[in-house]
Amino acid sequence: MAVATQRRIGAPVYTGSRIPQPTPSVLRTSEEALATGDVLTVNFGPNHPSTHGVLRLIVDLYGEDVTGVEAVIGYLHTGFEKNMEQKTWWKCITYPERIDYVSFQNNEYVFVAAVEKLLSLEIPPKATWMRTLLNELNRIHSHLVWLGTSALELGAISMFWYAFRERETILDLFELVAGYRMHTRYFQVGGLAEDIPRGFFPQTRSFCDWMPKAIDDYETLLSRNKIWLERTEGIGLLSADDAIALGQSGPVLRASGVDWDIRRDEPYLAYHQVDFRVPVFPEGDVYARYRVHIEEMRQSVRIVEQCLDRLERMEGEPWIADDRKVVLPPRHELHTSMESLIHHFKIVTEGFRVPEGEVYVAIESPRGELGCYVCSDGGPKPWRVKFRAPSFVALQATATCMSDALIADMIAVVGSLDTVMGEVDR
Amino acid sequence: MTTPAGGWESVPGLADVKEAHGETTLVVEPRNLIDAATYLRDELGFGFLSDVTAVDYLGWSSKGVSGFIGTPGGRDLNRPMTQGYQALPEAKPKRFAMNYHLLAIADHPQRVRLQAWVEDGEPVPSVVPVWPTADWHEREAYDMVGIQIDGHPNLVRILMDDDWEGHPLRKDYPLGGEPVRFSGEE
Numbered sequence: 001m002a003v004a005t006q007r008r009i010g011a012p013v014y015t016g017s018r019i020p021q022p023t024p025s026v027l028r029t030s031e032e033a034l035a036t037g038d039v040l041t042v043n044f045g046p047n048h049p050s051t052h053g054v055l056r057l058i059v060d061l062y063g064e065d066v067t068g069v070e071a072v073i074g075y076l077h078t079g080f081e082k083n084m085e086q087k088t089w090w091k092c093i094t095y096p097e098r099i100d101y102v103s104f105q106n107n108e109y110v111f112v113a114a115v116e117k118l119l120s121l122e123i124p125p126k127a128t129w130m131r132t133l134l135n136e137l138n139r140i141h142s143h144l145v146w147l148g149t150s151a152l153e154l155g156a157i158s159m160f161w162y163a164f165r166e167r168e169t170i171l172d173l174f175e176l177v178a179g180y181r182m183h184t185r186y187f188q189v190g191g192l193a194e195d196i197p198r199g200f201f202p203q204t205r206s207f208c209d210w211m212p213k214a215i216d217d218y219e220t221l222l223s224r225n226k227i228w229l230e231r232t233e234g235i236g237l238l239s240a241d242d243a244i245a246l247g248q249s250g251p252v253l254r255a256s257g258v259d260w261d262i263r264r265d266e267p268y269l270a271y272h273q274v275d276f277r278v279p280v281f282p283e284g285d286v287y288a289r290y291r292v293h294i295e296e297m298r299q300s301v302r303i304v305e306q307c308l309d310r311l312e313r314m315e316g317e318p319w320i321a322d323d324r325k326v327v328l329p330p331r332h333e334l335h336t337s338m339e340s341l342i343h344h345f346k347i348v349t350e351g352f353r354v355p356e357g358e359v360y361v362a363i364e365s366p367r368g369e370l371g372c373y374v375c376s377d378g379g380p381k382p383w384r385v386k387f388r389a390p391s392f393v394a395l396q397a398t399a400t401c402m403s404d405a406l407i408a409d410m411i412a413v414v415g416s417l418d419t420v421m422g423e424v425d426r
Numbered sequence: 427m428t429t430p431a432g433g434w435e436s437v438p439g440l441a442d443v444k445e446a447h448g449e450t451t452l453v454v455e456p457r458n459l460i461d462a463a464t465y466l467r468d469e470l471g472f473g474f475l476s477d478v479t480a481v482d483y484l485g486w487s488s489k490g491v492s493g494f495i496g497t498p499g500g501r502d503l504n505r506p507m508t509q510g511y512q513a514l515p516e517a518k519p520k521r522f523a524m525n526y527h528l529l530a531i532a533d534h535p536q537r538v539r540l541q542a543w544v545e546d547g548e549p550v551p552s553v554v555p556v557w558p559t560a561d562w563h564e565r566e567a568y569d570m571v572g573i574q575i576d577g578h579p580n581l582v583r584i585l586m587d588d589d590w591e592g593h594p595l596r597k598d599y600p601l602g603g604e605p606v607r608f609s610g611e612e
C-alpha cells in the first residue's frame with residue numbers, strides 16, 4: 001500500500017503485514033497449535049487491575065505463548081450519543097468530557113468546535129489561546145495518568161506516585177479555572193464560560209518551571225532501567241503500514257515512525273502560532289510509545305509557556321464571542337436590559353439553533369485523532385453526534401501487536417496502546 | 427480543501443459531490459462503494475480511514491424547524507428560520523446514510539467524506555478489505571443503527587449484549603427507562 005511514503009522515518013519494523021486475516025481485530029489460534037491439545041483459553045478481564053477499566057480479552061495460551069487473542073468491549077457502554085440527541089446543544093457539552101474522562105478538555109473542545117463550525121462563529125483570540133493552553137495541560141495530565149498506570153502494571157510502583165503528584169498540580173490548576181478538578185465544562189460555544197481567574201498565570205508558570213525537572217526524574221527512573229527496557233523493548237511491534245491500515249493515530253502512530261500530528265499538519269486553535277516539535281520514533285514497540293509520551297509532555301510544557309506569554313498580555317479582552325443568539329448575555333445585564341433577559345431565557349429554556357448541515361472535526365487528543373461528527377436539522381438539539389474515539393481504534397491493533405507475544409507482554413502491549421474504556425464504549 | 431487535479435469525476439460510481447462548511451462529500455451508490463473506496467485509497471492517497479458513521483434520518487424533514495439562528499453578523503431577518511418562520515430541512519434520498527471519513531496523510535493533507543445511502547435492510551458492502559480499521563466501525567454501525575454489512579468477516583454486536591433486541595441509535599428506538607416503584611404502590 002503506497003501511503004504516506006513522504007511521512008515515514010526509519011526502516012520498516014518488519015516486512016509484510018501482520019494484520020490477522022480475515023478479521024483484522026481477532027488473532028486466531030492456528031490449527032496445528034489446537035491439534036496439540038495443549039492450548040488453554042483464558043478469560044482476562046473484564047474486571048482486572050491492568051485492563052484500564054472494563055476490557056475483556058479472550059486469550060489462547062500455549063504455555064506462556066499467546067496464540068490467539070480477541071478483545072471484547074461494551075461493558076462500559078452508556079449511550080452518550082443517544083443521550084446527546086435528547087439534549088439541547090449547550091447542555092450536550094457536559095457529555096463529551098465524560099466519554100474520555102482522562103482528556104476531558106480535548107473532548108469538550110472537539111464538540112464545541114464542531115458546533116462552532118456549523119454556526120460559523122468567530123472566537124475571540126483570548127478564548128483560542130486559553131483553549132490551547134488548557135488542551136496542552138490536559139495532554140500532560142493524560143500522559144501522566146498513562147505513564148503512572150502503565151508503569152505500575154509493569155511493577156514500577158513508585159512511578160505511579162511521582163506521576164500522580166504532578167497530576168494533582170494540574171488538577172489544582174483546573175480547579176482554579178473552572179471550579180472543578182475534572183469535567184471542567186469550561187468551554188462554551190463561542191469561547192470560555194468565565195474569564196481567566198486571577199492567580200492562574202503565576203501558578204501555571206511555577207508549574208511550567210517545575211514540570212521539565214519532573215520529566216527528567218521520570219526518565220531517570222525508567223529510560224535506562226534494565227527491567228523497564230526488557231519489558232518494553234521489541235515488544236508489541238507495529239509497522240507504519242499496519243498502523244495506518246489499522247487507523248492508529250497519536251502516540252501509537254508516531255511510535256511506528258509516521259510523522260503525523262494534526263496539531264502541526266492541520267492546525268486548529270493557536271497551534272500554527274506556537275513553536276513545538278513532533279517526536280517520532282521508528283521502532284514501533286512499547287518503548288518507542290513510552291518515548292513519544294515523554295517527549296510530548298516536554299513539548300506541551302513549551303506550548304503552555306508560549307500560551308502564557310500571549311495570555312498575560314490579553315488582560316481585559318473578551319473571552320467569549322458577542323453573539324446574543326448563541327452566547328448567554330453577561331449576568332449583570334439581566335437586571336437592566338429586557339432584551340438580554342429575553343435572550344437569556346430563550347437560550348436557557350429552548351436552546352440556540354444550529355443551522356442544518358453535517359461536519360466532521362478532528363483534533364489531536366492525547367490519544368490520537370479525536371473526531372466529532374455532528375449533524376443538525378436546524379433545531380435546538382443535535383440530530384446525530386458521533387465520536388471517533390482514538391482508543392476504540394487503538395484496541396483493534398491488539399491482535400496485530402500480540403502476534404508473537406508472551407502472556408506477560410500482553411499487559412505491556414495493552415497498556416502502551418493507551419486506551420480509556422469510557423471512550424471505547426461510549 | 428482542495429480538489430484533486432482531475433477533479434472528483436474520476437471516482438468510480440460517483441453520484442454527487444457536495445461542498446459545505448469547507449468539507450467535501452462524495453456520494454456513491456452502495457454497489458459502487460468498494461470501487462470508489464479502492465480508487466480513493468490507491469489513486470488519491472486516502473489510506474487512512476478515520477471514522478465510519480451511520481446516521482438514521484427517519485423523521486427528517488417530516489416537520490418544520492423554527493426559531494432564531496445566530497450568525498456571526500447577528501441575525502438576517504430575511505433568512506428562513508429567523509423571526510420564528512419555519513423551514514423544512516432538505517429531504518434525504520433514503521433513510522440511512524453511511525459516512526466514511528477519509529484522510530490522506532501527506533504534506534498537503536486532505537479529508538473527504540464518502541457517503542452511501544441505504545434503506546432499511548439494504549446491504550452495504552464491507553470496506554474491511556480496503557481499510558482493515560473498518561472492522562469495529564462497521565460492527566458498531568450494525569449494532570447501533572442496524573446497517574446490514576455485506577461480506578464483513580465477523581459481523582456480531584460490539585457494544586450491546588449479544589442477545590440484545592433492536593438498534594439503539596435508530597430514531598424509532600424507544601427511549602424507555604426503568605419503571606420506578608414508589609413506596610405507596612402495591
